[in-house]
Amino acid sequence: MELKKIQEYVKNQLSDKRYYHSKCVMERSRELAEKYGADIKIAEKIGIAHDVAKEMSEEEKLKYVKDNNIEIDDIERENSSLLHAKIGKDIAIKQFEFTENMGQAIANHTTGNKDMDIYSKILFIADRTSKDRNFEDLEHLNEIANKNIDEAVLYILDKKIEIQIRKRASIHVNGIIARNYMLNLINKN
Ligand SMILES: [Fe+2]
Numbered sequence: 546m547e548l549k550k551i552q553e554y555v556k557n558q559l560s561d562k563r564y565y566h567s568k569c570v571m572e573r574s575r576e577l578a579e580k581y582g583a584d585i586k587i588a589e590k591i592g593i594a595h596d597v598a599k600e601m602s603e604e605e606k607l608k609y610v611k612d613n614n615i616e617i618d619d620i621e622r623e624n625s626s627l628l629h630a631k632i633g634k635d636i637a638i639k640q641f642e643f644t645e646n647m648g649q650a651i652a653n654h655t656t657g658n659k660d661m662d663i664y665s666k667i668l669f670i671a672d673r674t675s676k677d678r679n680f681e682d683l684e685h686l687n688e689i690a691n692k693n694i695d696e697a698v699l700y701i702l703d704k705k706i707e708i709q710i711r712k713r714a715s716i717h718v719n720g721i722i723a724r725n726y727m728l729n730l731i732n733k734n
């Protein structure tokens with residue numbers, strides 16, 4: 546589906562603030578795709594679509610996963626905000642004609658995962674460094690992202706895990722798997 550149509554669909558699902566975030570992630574994804582030689586149109590589509598399920602209620606999300614036979618684990622059930630990633634992937638494949646890999650980038654955007662391809666990495670970084678974000682380490686992270694995409698993904702994974710520890714909250718196993726995978730990848734290169 547063409548970008549404009551995806552934008553319209555997403556705009557209808559989200560508040561103004563979240564739609565603005567999605568547009569900022571789309572722009573940042575475009576920059577990263579240019580920098581790292583990925584397909585710009587694909588990166589933009591993933592960026593605009595990634596939070597399409599973010600504003601569904603907990604009830605709606607649980608109903609969606611049931612109706613669409615999406616497997617979820619205990620941590621996702623307990624922390625339903627994680628579910629918008631898996632549901633977003635499903636919507637993008639069914640409604641926006643995304644390929645499995647494009648959809649997987651959306652599924653990976655909350656916790657990270659093993660085998661993250663260039664589009665998964667771009668979205669993961671864009672979601673954290675889009676211009677609507679206000680993290681104090683933004684400049685530092687952007688410096689890393691401009692030099693080495695894998696180091697930037699590892700940095701974000703570490704931060705996410707640190708936050709969960711500080712909050713005394715559960716850590717999704719995919720975050721750990723992603724971190725080990727990225728560490729391995731960086732050490733090999
Ligand atoms: Fe998200």
Ligand SMILES: [Fe+2]
Pocket residue numbers: 566570595596672
């Ligand atoms: Fe997001």
